[in-house]
Amino acid sequence: xxxATKGLFISCDIPMAQFIINLNxxxxxxxxxxxxxxxxxxxxxxxxxxxMIRSAISEFRDQNSYEKPS
Amino acid sequence: xxxxKIIAKNFMDMVASLPAIKLDMLYRNQFxxxxxxxxxxxxxxxxxxxxxxxxxxxxxxxxxxxxIADGSSxxxxxIDRLIQLRVLEVIDRKKETAYKLNSTFQTNLRKHLIxxxxxxxxxxxxxxxxxxxxxxxLDAYAHGQWECFLLQLISSGQAERxxxxxxxxxxxxxxxxxxxxxxxxxxxxxxxxQFLLMDTNAQLWYVIREYISNxxxxxxxxxxxIAFLLELSFHTTGEAYSLNTLTDDQRAMIKDLADxxxxxxxxxxxxxxxxxxxxxxxxxxxxTDSSLRKQGFVVVETNFRxxxxxxxxxxxxxxxxxxxxxxxxxxxxxxAITKESLYNAFENGxxxxxxxxxxxxxxxxxxxxxxxxxxxxxxxxxxxxxxDLNRVEMTPAHCYDEFPSRDVFEAAxxxxxxxxxxxxxDPKKMRMVVKAEIHMLMREHLRGxx
Numbered sequence: 001x002x003x004a005t006k007g008l009f010i011s012c013d014i015p016m017a018q019f020i021i022n023l024n025x026x027x028x029x030x031x032x033x034x035x036x037x038x039x040x041x042x043x044x045x046x047x048x049x050x051x052m053i054r055s056a057i058s059e060f061r062d063q064n065s066y067e068k069p070s
Numbered sequence: 071x072x073x074x075k076i077i078a079k080n081f082m083d084m085v086a087s088l089p090a091i092k093l094d095m096l097y098r099n100q101f102x103x104x105x106x107x108x109x110x111x112x113x114x115x116x117x118x119x120x121x122x123x124x125x126x127x128x129x130x131x132x133x134x135x136x137x138i139a140d141g142s143s144x145x146x147x148x149i150d151r152l153i154q155l156r157v158l159e160v161i162d163r164k165k166e167t168a169y170k171l172n173s174t175f176q177t178n179l180r181k182h183l184i185x186x187x188x189x190x191x192x193x194x195x196x197x198x199x200x201x202x203x204x205x206x207x208l209d210a211y212a213h214g215q216w217e218c219f220l221l222q223l224i225s226s227g228q229a230e231r232x233x234x235x236x237x238x239x240x241x242x243x244x245x246x247x248x249x250x251x252x253x254x255x256x257x258x259x260x261x262x263x264q265f266l267l268m269d270t271n272a273q274l275w276y277v278i279r280e281y282i283s284n285x286x287x288x289x290x291x292x293x294x295x296i297a298f299l300l301e302l303s304f305h306t307t308g309e310a311y312s313l314n315t316l317t318d319d320q321r322a323m324i325k326d327l328a329d330x331x332x333x334x335x336x337x338x339x340x341x342x343x344x345x346x347x348x349x350x351x352x353x354x355x356x357x358t359d360s361s362l363r364k365q366g367f368v369v370v371e372t373n374f375r376x377x378x379x380x381x382x383x384x385x386x387x388x389x390x391x392x393x394x395x396x397x398x399x400x401x402x403x404x405x406a407i408t409k410e411s412l413y414n415a416f417e418n419g420x421x422x423x424x425x426x427x428x429x430x431x432x433x434x435x436x437x438x439x440x441x442x443x444x445x446x447x448x449x450x451x452x453x454x455x456x457x458d459l460n461r462v463e464m465t466p467a468h469c470y471d472e473f474p475s476r477d478v479f480e481a482a483x484x485x486x487x488x489x490x491x492x493x494x495x496d497p498k499k500m501r502m503v504v505k506a507e508i509h510m511l512m513r514e515h516l517r518g519x520x
Contacts, residue, residue, distance in 0.1 A: 001472065001474065002470055002471075002472060002473055002474070002478070002482075002516050003470065003471055003472040004468050004469070004470050004509070004512075004513070005468065005469045005470075005471075006468055006506070006509075007467060007468070007469055008464050008465070008466060008467060009464070009465045009466075009467035009469075009493050009494065009503045009505075010462060010463070010464050011462075011463045011464075011465075011493075012461055012462040012463065013461055016461045016462055020462075035469065036469065036501070038494055038496065038501075038503065039496075042494055042503075044467070044469045044503055047466065050464050053462065053464075054462070057461075057462060061458075065409055065410065067408070067410045
């Protein structure tokens with residue numbers, strides 16, 4: 001019998017993929033969101049984590065830049 | 071409230087959406103016929119001219135033979151446009167469709183070709199109008215009016231003098247461009263930002279479009295307004311035309327147009343008159359041409375610094391949208407394009423392409439001579455920073471696995487591919503990911519296969 005799971009398909013570059021894997025690993029077991037790691041640039045994750053991943057990425061990006069105070 | 075979309079150059083779409091009776095009424099005016107002709111795509115223009123002196127309907131088949139096979143898509147676009155504008159009338163006969171030019175349009179365009187256009191009003195003799203402004207003065211006036219209007223539009227507090235538009239009118243222009251939360255300063259919306267980066271003609275058409283659709287609500291006929299505007303664009307820049315030649319509605323409208331800088335009103339001893347500016351006469355031209363080159367003012371250096379030779383507050387506000395303004399001298403604004411300032415812009419819905427086009431279109435004459443006008447490393451970096459924001463793509467989907475046999479798996483993956491929903495598959499593990507939209511279809515397909 002075919003089994004269907006609802007979720008979110010993520011497609012990104014390799015460094016971002018590593019970031020997402022790392023993010024997943026840092027979560028407590030109950031909040032792990034990756035369902036399948038499809039290949040090095042594709043994931044299948046829980047349907048409701050889009051916002052969480054995006055904000056984690058933008059936080060990461062902000063840490064990497066410095067704005068001269070005006 | 072209807073969603074206001076910002077698209078430049080879509081005035082003709084608005085004309086096309088008028089009801090048939092109004093369009094026919096519009097075509098009674100020769101100038102509108104010419105303006106419509108100007109706005110058509112090249113191939114459609116050719117068709118109109120070719121059919122101008124043909125009185126019998128032409129079958130769609132013979133029309134198709136006018137173009138080579140490669141041009142069929144352009145042919146279709148042209149024909150669709152003509153039908154939409156009711157320039158072409160469709161006549162259905164037993165099996166074939168035939169087209170015929172709209173008879174009012176046809177007669178008027180013929181007359182226009184033979185006699186040339188005669189405006190409903192003559193310029194006033196120079197002994198009545200004591201001293202007319204020179205073209206430069208007029209340009210400066212039009213520019214000043216327009217800028218003042220824009221400043222008032224984006225931040226009501228900043229304009230030095232206010233236009234005579236009532237605040238309710240202003241609010242109509244602002245709807246869609248500004249968003250006001252309770253007890254907060256109004257903020258520009260995504261479309262508001264895009265509006266500011268458009269060139270003047272596109273902005274003008276947007277405002278005019280809002281103006282027209284608003285006056286419809288107040289009981290003024292839309293077709294009349296459009297007719298008057300298009301007619302106005304055929305007047306000569308810098309000549310004076312008497313206000314007495316206008317109808318009451320038109321006289322009410324011309325005051326608003328003066329606020330926008332389309333015309334300048336002047337008063338003599340007895341009579342008053344209006345002088346169309348470049349903004350007005352460019353109206354119908356701008357429907358096809360990309361805008362005329364304005365005098366640019368921005369210099370971008372390879373070190374991401376930005377020098378804008380301008381004293382205008384509006385320019386400063388626009389630059390602030392995507393760069394970090396560092397200091398301002400009386401005639402110079404100095405800023406820097408930084409990653410953070412650009413991220414701000416991207417968050418507000420401005421795209422990298424829009425910023426780059428803005429910088430290129432407004433390049434200072436000194437750098438505009440060079441190609442590229444904006445250093446390549448800067449444009450590339452702007453694009454790179456934008457793509458950096460979209461490194462992760464997410465799609466709602468369903469994942470299917472545990473297929474009973476390879477045949478079922480392959481049938482299912484073919485089925486998903488046919489419906490353009492296959493995102494990813496792994497034949498070895500017999501697993502695939504399919505867009506959420508076609509999940510129901512997939513389920514039925516899998517059930518049917520059992």
